[in-house]
Amino acid sequence: MLAIKFKKIGKKHQATFRLVVIPRRSKLNGRFVEDIGWYNPHSKKSEIDVARVKYWIGVGAQTTPTVHNLLVSQKIVEGKKIPVHVLKPKKTKEKA
Numbered sequence: 101m102l103a104i105k106f107k108k109i110g111k112k113h114q115a116t117f118r119l120v121v122i123p124r125r126s127k128l129n130g131r132f133v134e135d136i137g138w139y140n141p142h143s144k145k146s147e148i149d150v151a152r153v154k155y156w157i158g159v160g161a162q163t164t165p166t167v168h169n170l171l172v173s174q175k176i177v178e179g180k181k182i183p184v185h186v187l188k189p190k191k192t193k194e195k196a
Contacts, residue, residue, distance in 0.1 A: 101123070102156065102160065103121070103122070104153065104161050104162070104167050105120060105122055105161045106123055106167060107119075107120045107122075108174045115141070116138060116140045117138065117141070118141075119148060119153075120132040120133075120134065121133040121134045121136060121156050121161055134156070136149045139170060146170070148171075148174065148176065164182075165182040168181070
């Protein structure tokens with residue numbers, strides 16, 4: 101199964117990301133099938149090949165939650181954003 105993920109590139113504290121189509125269980129810095137864009141979180145700039153994203157999603161590639169949220173915010177994909185960091189309730193110790 102294929103997935104659309106972010107691949108981290110750039111210097112320390114100045115990370116930018118490439119959008120790549122990669123087998124779901126492979127290493128992130130390993131070989132990828134196709135490079136379909138890039139995203140800079142500091143300047144909020146990106147360049148994404150919309151036709152290729154829609155093609156890969158149509159073929160069955162799944163997006164990670166963060167990539168999905170980026171695609172929704174740029175109106176490439178329809179739908180709601182997925183919560184990425186969900187806080188779990190802390191367990192409290194009860195003394196009897």
